[in-house]
Amino acid sequence: xxxxxxxxxxxxxxxxxxxxxxxxxxxxxxxxxxxxxxxxxxxxxxxxxxxxxxxxxxxxxxxxxxxxxxxxxxxxxxxxxxxxxxxxxxxxxxxxxxxxxxxxxxxxxxxxxxxxxxxxxxxxxxxxxxxxxxxxxxxxxxxxxxxxxxxxxxxxxxxxxxxxxxxxxxxxxxxxxxxxxxxxxxxxxxxxxxxxxxxxxxxxxxxxxxxxxxxxxxxxxxxx
Numbered sequence: 001x002x003x004x005x006x007x008x009x010x011x012x013x014x015x016x017x018x019x020x021x022x023x024x025x026x027x028x029x030x031x032x033x034x035x036x037x038x039x040x041x042x043x044x045x046x047x048x049x050x051x052x053x054x055x056x057x058x059x060x061x062x063x064x065x066x067x068x069x070x071x072x073x074x075x076x077x078x079x080x081x082x083x084x085x086x087x088x089x090x091x092x093x094x095x096x097x098x099x100x101x102x103x104x105x106x107x108x109x110x111x112x113x114x115x116x117x118x119x120x121x122x123x124x125x126x127x128x129x130x131x132x133x134x135x136x137x138x139x140x141x142x143x144x145x146x147x148x149x150x151x152x153x154x155x156x157x158x159x160x161x162x163x164x165x166x167x168x169x170x171x172x173x174x175x176x177x178x179x180x181x182x183x184x185x186x187x188x189x190x191x192x193x194x195x196x197x198x199x200x201x202x203x204x205x206x207x208x209x210x211x212x213x214x215x216x217x218x219x220x221x222x223x224x
Contacts, residue, residue, distance in 0.1 A: 019155045021075045021206040025199030026066040029159055029192050034059035036188035078100040079211035091152045098148045142166040157198060 037059060038052035146162025149155065168187035175183050 003194030018081055019071070019157070020202070021079075022199040023067055023070045023075065024206075025157060025161065025202055026070075026154070026196055026198075027063050028165075029195030029197075029199055030063040030066075031060055032165060032188060032195060033192035034063065036185045036192065039185050039188075043086050057211070059165050074207075077212050080204075091154075095152045098145065098152070139166045139170045160198070161195055167191055196218075 034056050038055040041055060074223045142165035143162045146158045146165065150158030150162070168184065168191050172182070172187050174185040175181055
């Protein structure tokens, strides 16, 4: 029983070391930031859907490449390649399942709303339900998804990141309905700025605590 508990704790430490460089925080913050940049470049949604989508995809791809480069050239030379055992792989598998389910639910909600907007469904109560699903779903999905991922991956900052991903949607909706002002860009900029700042602080601390070893060879892989 003690060995099982110790192994579980080692797995959690392995995951904490993997996320301890702050690079994932910065990456997620950049993804959130990428939602607002296309709105700044192309303010009119109806006339610039492809441009907005293309800009977001480019920014998301660049953010992912930056994350992988940071892991390879900054993190690995300092702490080695983190490896996990069966328990860690099970955690990752659970996280993947949660992400896939959440993605399918979001796709279903998007199709639902598109059918309403296309006039395929004319029932007033159905349209009202669609107007409710979008803001509620966009608010709750990040909290649920990031919360479960934080639990499975022992990555506690994801709880905060999930809330920061969720807040812009209801705040924007409330302000627009109450005062007729669109603050979506500002809301996303503030939330993404906080997430990126969290990542930068964690990254600076990581760099101070983990210097590149004098030995030219990489540190041995850490087994969780």
